[in-house]
Amino acid sequence: MSDLNKQKIVESVPQRGFFGHPKGLFTLFFTEFWERFSYYGMKAILVYYMYYEVSQGGLGIDENTALAIVSVYGSLVYMSGIIGGWLADRIFGASKAVFYGGILIMLGHITLAIPGSLSLFIVSMVLIVLGTGLLKPNVSSVVGELYSEQDQRRDAGFSIFYMGINLGSFIAPLIVGTIGMDYNFHLGFGIAAIGMFLGLVIFIYTKKKNLGLAGTYVANPLSPAERKKVFLSIGIGAVLLAVIVAITIPLGLLTFDSLIVIVGILGILIPTIYFIVMFRSPRTTSIERSRLVAYIPLFIAAIMFWAIQEQGSTILANYADTRTQLDFAGIHISPAWFQSINPLFIIILAPVFAWFWMKLGKRQPSIPKKFALGLLFAGLSFMVILLPAYFGGEDSLVNPLWLVLSYFIVVLGELCLSPVGLSATTKLAPTAFSAQTMSLWFLSSAAAQAINAQIVKFYSPATEMVYFGIIGGAAILLSILLFSFSSKIEGYMKGIQ
Known part of the structure; x- marks a missing residue:
């Protein structure tokens, strides 16, 4: 997308109307609010639905396999963002990608709401993976289009947008989690589907007035000849994939275990290839290549951070179910409720961080230093959660406040790294790969969950202390290295602050 088109987009968007930010932030805030409500509502009960016995309404999958599958699922969700970013950049733009993605996500949750077999579960996962890949990177990319590159409100705007994400994430486990765990898993998934429907309604009825041209430009459109070739390749690829799956599953070659290995390889391989393609592209300028070099250590740091943060819905979800005292202060706590702790702290603290960065202005820490702080807090959050086993042993039930403290510490890191990472991605992205670079940012989470x-x-x-200690210690060490090399990284950013 040319600089002229970027300016046209900014001029087409009403620049005041939502907490002093562009009016389009309202539309994107509430679209993402309901999308995250649907996603995290589903995810709050997904691991329990998988490993609970059939007599309890679950699928009866082995517990360790269920934990790995949730990580694989999360990885595939973010990997599919590459497809969504490419389609937005080359074919139909970010706005249409958000709409089509929302439709697929809603259909996926409706499929989960239908009592059935493992086959229906797999179909629902495919729909949600593809839908989230279309919606997630592109809605964030449109937020970036609301602001000029020099707009001082940009980081604060992403922080507000991030608060909308977490409002939906906070409410969802309390509603979907309670209904899913106490009454029926499928009813909970049905409520998640309703949430996505509401997000679509808000997007459709407010985008024309609030978003202007944001999300409508195709950054690097395919020529008619390229379009025909691409659609033919997609069709052939889909047929080949279907044939491979149809052959390998009956032969026992494609199993959950082999899928876990495949996703682990792809989680590292895909972003590596993506960096190489963008760096070598003739459409990437020398300044943009330098910025991509600066982006690499930030990307690696993000992988380490998300590897810890994303275990909140796997290892720590299991920890809440099996290792935590759930009768506390006169009430019985649903293990799904712990999924609301992370977004609750973000809701409380996001405005504080947004105000703090605005207050500091040009004196605020650089992007690499904010990333280093985020990693430091992530490492400390795992160091904290190993302490109960040290003091009380591996067999005793743990006071739930230990989990609350761990979530609180990782949130401090998340607010240093995640909204800043979204903003930095829109700044450092090569113009020809704007939406696809946002997809690359989400690949950091894909790589983390693949790992x-x-x-x-x-x-x-039995391995609790060693597990948390090694991962937490690695994050702290990486944060120190990143902080040490922050000035060098800033030099490669070529003026981006």
């Missing part, structure tokens, strides 16, 4: 799928099998109450 998690390989390592969750090493977790047990």
Whole structure:
């Protein structure tokens, strides 16, 4: 997308109307609010639905396999963002990608709401993976289009947007989690589907007035000849994939275990290839290549951070179910409720961080230093959660406040790294790969969860201290290295603050 088109987009968007930010932030805030409500409502009960016995309404999958599958699922969700970003950049733009993605997500949750077999579960996962891949990177990319590159409100705007994400994430486990765990898993999934429907309604009825041209430009459109070739390749690829799956599953070659290994390889391979393609592209300028070099250590740091944060819905979800005292202060706590702790702290603290960065202005820490802080807090959150086993042993039930403290510490890191990472991605992205670079940012989470799928099998109450200690210590060490090289990284950013 040319600089002229970027300016046209900014001028087409009403620049005041939502907490001093562009009016389009309202539309994107509430679209993402309901999408996250549906996603995290589903995810709050997904691991329990998988490993609970059939007599309890679950699928009866082995516990360790269920934990790995949730990580694989999360990884595939973010990997599919590459497809969504490419389609937005080359074919139909970010706005249509958000709409089509929302439709697929809603259909996926409706499929989960239908009592059935493992086959229906797999179909629902495919729909949600593809839908989230279309919606998630592109809705964030449109937020970036609301602001000029020099707009001082940009980081604060992403922090507000991030608060909308977490409002939906906070409410969902309390509603979907309670109904899913106490009454019926499928009813809970049905409520998640309703949430996505509401998000679509808000997007459709407010985008024309609030978003202007944001999300409508195709950054690097295919020529008619390229379009025909691409559609033919997609069709052939889909047929080949279907044939491979149809052959390998009956032969026992494609199993959950082999899928976990495949996703682990893809989680590292895909972002590596993506960096190489963008760096070598003739459409990437020399300044943009330098910025991509600066982006690499940030990306690696993000992988380490998300490897810890994303275990909140796998290892720590299992920890809440099996290792935590759930009768506390006169009430019985549903293990799904712990999924609301992370977004609750973000809701409380996001405005504080947004105000703090605005207050500091040009004196605020650089992007690499914010990333280093985020990693430091992530490492400390795992160091904290190993302490109960040290003091009380591996067999005793743990006071739930230990889990609350761990979530609180990782949230401090998340607010240093995640909204800043979204903003930095829109700043450092090559113009020809704007939406696809946002997809690359989400690949950091895909890589993290692909790695998690390989390592969750090493977790047990007996290995608890070693597991949390090694991962937490690695994050702290990486944060120190990143802080040490922050000035060097800033030099490669070529003026981006």
